Each structure stands twice: as structure tokens, then as C-alpha cells.
Amino acid sequence: MAADGNDRAQRGIQSIEVGGQLLRALVHHGRPMALKDLAREADMSAAKAHPYMVSFGRLGLIEQDRSSGHYLLGPLALQLGLISLQQADPVHIATPLVAELAQQIGHTAAIAVWGDRGATIVRVAESPAALHVSMRHGTVFSLTSTASGRLFAAYLDGAIVKRLLDKERQREKSSAAPAPHVGMPPPPPLPDWKAFEAQLHEVRARGISRSEGEIVPGVSAMSAPVFDHTGAIALAITAIGPAGVFDAKWDGPVARALKQCAGEVSQRLGAARA
Numbered sequence: 001m002a003a004d005g006n007d008r009a010q011r012g013i014q015s016i017e018v019g020g021q022l023l024r025a026l027v028h029h030g031r032p033m034a035l036k037d038l039a040r041e042a043d044m045s046a047a048k049a050h051p052y053m054v055s056f057g058r059l060g061l062i063e064q065d066r067s068s069g070h071y072l073l074g075p076l077a078l079q080l081g082l083i084s085l086q087q088a089d090p091v092h093i094a095t096p097l098v099a100e101l102a103q104q105i106g107h108t109a110a111i112a113v114w115g116d117r118g119a120t121i122v123r124v125a126e127s128p129a130a131l132h133v134s135m136r137h138g139t140v141f142s143l144t145s146t147a148s149g150r151l152f153a154a155y156l157d158g159a160i161v162k163r164l165l166d167k168e169r170q171r172e173k174s175s176a177a178p179a180p181h182v183g184m185p186p187p188p189p190l191p192d193w194k195a196f197e198a199q200l201h202e203v204r205a206r207g208i209s210r211s212e213g214e215i216v217p218g219v220s221a222m223s224a225p226v227f228d229h230t231g232a233i234a235l236a237i238t239a240i241g242p243a244g245v246f247d248a249k250w251d252g253p254v255a256r257a258l259k260q261c262a263g264e265v266s267q268r269l270g271a272a273r274a
Contacts, residue, residue, distance in 0.1 A: 018044070019052035019056070022038050022039075022042045022052055022053065023056065023062070023073075023077070024042075025037075025038050025041035025042055026071065026072065026073055027073070028041075029041075032065055032071060032072040033071055033072075034068075034069065034070050035050060035053065035071065038053070053071060056074070059076055060074045061073070061074050061076050061077045062074045062077065063075070081270070090226060090228065090234040090235050091111055093265055093268050094235060095111065095123050097261050097265060098110070098261065099125040100261075101125070101239070101257060101261045102125035102126065102127055103128055104257055105253065105254050105257050105258075106128060106129050106241075106245075107129070107132060107241035107246060107254065108124065108125065108126055108133055108135055108240050108241065109124075109125045109127075109237065109239045109240075110124045110125070110135045110237075110239075111123040111124075111236070111237060111238075112152075112237075112238055113234075113235045113236075114152050114156070114235075115140070117140045118140050118141060118142075118143055118149060118152070118164070119140065119141040119143075119148040119149050119151070119152045120138065120139070120140050120141070121135055121136065121139045121141075122137065124137060127241065129241075129245075131242060131245070132241060133219055133240045133241050133242060135238075135240060142215065143161075144165065144168065144190055144196060145214040145215060146211050146214065146221065147209040147210050147211040147222055148209070148221070148223045148236045150199060150209045150211075151203060151208075151209040151223040151225055151233075151236050151238075152233060153200055154200040154201075154203035154209065154225075155204070155227075155232075155233040156233065161200075165190070165193060166193075168190055169190050207224070207225070207259060208223065208224045208225075208250070208258060208259060209222065209223045210222045210248050210255075212243065218243045218244070219240065219241070219242065219246075220240070220248045221238055221239065221240040221241075221246075222248060223236045223237065223238040223239075223258070224236070224237050224255075224258040224262035226265045226266050227266045227269070227271040228270065229269060229270030231271065231272065234269060237258055237265070238258075239254055239257075239258055
């Protein structure tokens with residue numbers, strides 16, 4: 001019995017997916033590989049894998065080292081990767097994932113980028129819970145006393161961060177501190193560079209930043225970094241909520257979900273796997 005058009009189309013798609021496992025193996029290992037190793041990673045025999053590699057070679061997706069016979073990504077694959085990186089918009093990529101994150105953890109989540117005045121909110125996904133903390137677009141986070149501010153400080157150039165801290169200290173000395181609102185504690189004093197550097201070291205060691213009641217009593221936040229293909233921090237993904245229901249443990253569910261979300265965005269931006 002002759003197969004209809006739908007069957008032929010399905011077989012064609014399946015064939016591409018099967019061959020694509022070989023390309024996935026090359027990308028995953030990041031080095032030239034022998035045919036037998038590629039085939040094993042793709043769960044097929046070398047005899048089955050070879051025709052795929054021939055076709056990929058003709059397209060320029062792979063090429064073969066003449067001395068070793070190992071396969072590596074070809075010029076077309078490199079061009080595709082470069083174009084993909086040029087088109088990648090970190091905020092656009094992160095926005096739907098952050099919306100899913102807010103639903104998953106039950107707290108408000110936001111995207112912050114580094115702007116002229118510091119870490120700035122550009123997207124907000126509200127918490128589905130009745131009791132939640134809101135964030136506003138355009139809000140600029142404090143460098144020293146917020147999870148997002150310290151996160152950026154931990155991964156930006158140290159000389160830049162030190163200059164920003166010095167400027168904050170100068171402003172603090174030259175201007176009278178405003179009276180705190182009724183029921184609000186006075187703002188914490190700015191740390192010196194040595195103390196702040198120790199905080200940033202902890203952020204880098206843990207791969208995440210947190211703040212517990214530093215700006216508003218009873219409000220906690222955590223922030224995880226997103227990196228681009230150069231390894232530079234592209235944005236921060238931040239979660240915030242009432243301290244009574246917000247799990248701010250370093251290895252708690254909020255921290256794990258934030259890291260997973262940030263890691264997925266980083267991967268889509270071409271960052272190296274952790």
C-alpha cells in the first residue's frame with residue numbers, strides 16, 4: 001500500500017531529527033569527534049551515522065579533519081550560530097520564561113538590566129498569589145542593599161563597581177539623609193569597599209544574590225544572573241515576596257527555580273554551560 005503525503009512528510013521530519021542528534025552531540029562536546037563516538041552519542045551504528053555526516057558535510061554543517069578523520073562543525077553551522085547570536089535579544093528571550101517562573105514559585109518575578117543609573121526593572125511578571133509584593137517598570141535598584149544591585153556588582157568589572165560605590169559614598173556625605181517614612185527603618189550605612197567586596201565574593205560563590213528586609217522590612221528577594229555568549233552578565237532575573245512565605249534559603253525552591261530559569265536564558269544566548 002502506497003504511503004500518503006502525510007506519512008512521507010512525517011518520515012522526512014523524523015529523519016532530520018535522527019540526524020540532528022549527531023549535530024547535537026558535536027555541540028554538546030564542543031570538540032572534534034570520531035564517527036564511532038558520534039554514533040554512540042546518537043544511539044546509532046557508525047554505518048547508519050555515516051550517510052548523515054556525508055550530507056551534513058555537503059551542506060557545510062560539518063567538516064572532517066583530514067589528518068585525524070574527526071568531525072567538527074562546518075562553516076554553515078558557524079554562520080548560523082553567529083547570526084543567531086546577533087538576533088538574540090536577552091529581554092525578549094527571558095520574558096516568557098520569567099512569566100512561567102512567577103507562576104511556578106508563586107511570587108512576583110522581574111527582569112533587570114544594567115542602565116545608566118544602575119540595575120533597572122524592564123519587565124515584571126506579577127505573582128498569582130493574593131498576597132504579593134509588586135515591582136514597577138523603571139525602578140532602579142540600590143547597588144549595595146538589594147539582591148539585583150549586588151548581583152550586577154558581583155559580575156561587572158571591579159573598577160567600575162568601585163567607582164560607583166565611591167560616588168554613592170560621596171553623595172551620602174554631601175547630602176543630608178532624608179527622614180525615613182513613619183514605621184520604616186533608616187537606610188543602612190553604605191559598606192566600605194572591603195566589606196562590599198566580601199559580599200560580592202559570596203554572590204559569585206553561590207551563583208545567586210539575596211536581600212532580606214534591607215529596603216522594606218518583611219520583604220525578601222533573590223536574583224540570578226543571565227550571561228551572554230561572551231560570558232558577560234546580560235541581565236538579572238529577580239524574585240520578590242513577603243518574607244513570611246518567601247523561601248530565601250540559598251538552596252531552597254525559589255533559588256533553584258531562579259537558577260534554572262536564568263540558566264535556560266543564558267543557554268539560549270550562547271553562554272557556555274556551567
